[in-house]
């Protein structure tokens with residue numbers, strides 16, 4: 001009796017993988033609109049998505065600890081710094097997908113196919129229209145003594161600023177990047193505090209005259225009520241920096257196939273789906289970001305910021321300069 005049962009169990013568990021249409025998604029992105037995106041994929045393919053949410057570093061740690069037994073198929077996260085941390089930890093594998101290589105610009109993906117950007121966010125300059133007559137037009141301008149005590153920007157522990165400074169290192173070199181960071185510290189209106197939205201709130205409260213934040217935080221305040229911000233959006237102006245130079249620094253939401261993905265084919269199918277025009281609209285618009293695939297319509301709130309030239313420097317190269325950027329932050333005392 002026992003033996004029969006055991007055999008039956010073994011037979012079932014052996015048969016299971018052949019029929020299991022599953023995808024285990026380790027994600028540190030959690031926007032409501034992503035739900036619709038996943039259910040559309042499930043309906044179209046019959047593949048069930050199992051989601052494991054967590055912050056990026058927790059997920060990476062978990063994948064490292066799980067090793068070869070990790071059930072992870074796909075990892076999704078935001079910021080080039082985090083996805084390259086996953087790459088460096090060895091939890092992603094190379095894939096060669098013509099669909100992804102053709103749809104996604106080369107500077108927004110890893111050249112070995114370990115990760116791909118699926119939406120972009122611009123790091124922008126916002127300003128109080130009634131207090132700033134001549135707003136900075138470039139990142140370099142932000143460090144000009146003309147803007148002394150006017151600039152609000154969050155702490156150097158924040159990945160967005162690390163990646164921005166790493167892009168300046170990539171373009172201008174270590175010395176110029178250090179001088180720039182020093183200039184920003186001198187121009188700070190207050191010690192770094194809060195998130196990106198708090199820098200924008202500072203424009204409304206009058207604590208800040210100029211704020212550096214990602215595009216989607218402002219776009220969100222245009223289309224929904226953000227406490228302490230939406231009431232004052234009319235008085236805020238914005239600049240896409242460096243339009244006559246390298247273009248505005250952009251960062252990405254990104255994903256890659258896990259190193260030991262048990263459902264590798266499903267994982268590739270899912271990433272290819274994320275690069276499809278319909279998924280691109282959801283993925284980008286859900287968080288007021290910009291699509292990475294050409295020709296996909298930008299959401300209303302993000303589109304209202306206007307068109308801009310994005311910096312097309314390789315984000316993989318930029319990410320390799322993040323350790324140096326962190327040293328520079330320490331050197332200049334950017335909290």
Ligand SMILES: [Fe+2]
Pocket residue numbers: 214
């Ligand atoms: Fe953010």
